[in-house]
Amino acid sequence: MALTTFTAMMSSALSLGLLTGVHSLRLVRVDAGSGSGVPRILPKAVAASTFPLLLRRAATVLTVLGLAMIPWLVFLHTGLPATAQASHWAWTWTGLDSFEALGLLSTGLLLKRGDCRACLTSAATSAVLLVDAWFDTMTAAPGSDFKLAVLMAVFAELPLAVACGVLSTRTFPQPGR
DSSP: OOOHHHEEEEEEHHHSSSSGGGGGEEEEEEEEESSSSEEEESSSSSSSTTHHHHHHHHHHHHHHHHHHHHHHHHHHHOOOOOOOOOHHHHHHHHHHHHHHHHHHHHHHHHHHHHHTHHHHHHHHHHHHHHHHHHHHHHHHHHHHHHHHHHHHHHIIIIHHHHHHHHHHHHOOOOOOO
């Protein structure tokens, strides 16, 4: 339901022209020049006057969508039942762990090749590992299942997520490096 709502909002934004042209930009990192040392993203082949407008529109749309989700989160928290049965439970967990394996494998292979895109796969893998730790502990049955989920989160998933997060920041391409 949330994905459908998000998709509808994004297609509305696209049809209104709020994000038009964003996909066609080639972006490079350059120094902000403000003395803060924070790099900014600027277009390589587009006039400087059009890009900030597109970037501002995209930022506004994403911010509004994030704020619009707050009532939805309240509704979910108060309206969903305490327990539920899922007909595709095994596929759900197999899929999530497959994404983890794919993320770890692709990050490892990209690092071996010296490819700077490893920062992207390691950031995504970090996020998936955090999600896995959260859902493992929140969906575990009380007792030994919950204890095992907490042990897996504390000693495997969370440390690996932190390692992938640190790796993503360390391998992020820096200007002049």
